Amino acid sequence: MDLGNLPVIDWEQGIRLAGNKRDLAEEMLALLMKGLPQDITAINNAFHAQNYSELLRLVHKLHGALCYCGLPRLKTIAGCLETQLKNNIMDSLPSLIKQLDSEVALLLGRNSLPKT
Numbered sequence: 042m043d044l045g046n047l048p049v050i051d052w053e054q055g056i057r058l059a060g061n062k063r064d065l066a067e068e069m070l071a072l073l074m075k076g077l078p079q080d081i082t083a084i085n086n087a088f089h090a091q092n093y094s095e096l097l098r099l100v101h102k103l104h105g106a107l108c109y110c111g112l113p114r115l116k117t118i119a120g121c122l123e124t125q126l127k128n129n130i131m132d133s134l135p136s137l138i139k140q141l142d143s144e145v146a147l148l149l150g151r152n153s154l155p156k157t
Contacts, residue, residue, distance in 0.1 A: 051111040058109055070111070078149070104123050
């Protein structure tokens with residue numbers, strides 16, 4: 042999956058999704074990022090336990106939360122992972138989980154807000 046053309050954080054999209062309220066967009070992103078380490082740990086645990094129903098539940102929850110933030114790369118990966126799980130296509134799960142982990146690491150290392 043090529044994500045090179047998508048930004049890690051799309052502030053314009055995030056602000057639009059928050060009703061053109063920058064403060065709300067920043068708050069929503071901060072809340073998502075606060076819970077992201079625990080969410081990714083739970084997703085990885087479910088994957089390694091091969092508990093695919095729990096994995097689908099967790100990925101669906103994350104994907105839903107990402108629909109309200111300007112994180113197009115992470116949203117794309119979560120959406121693809123959710124689709125694969127719903128369609129019972131398990132051969133791509135290891136690479137998608139790896140991409141999800143990498144993207145979260147990139148995002149969490151880049152958590153400062155841009156200056157306006």
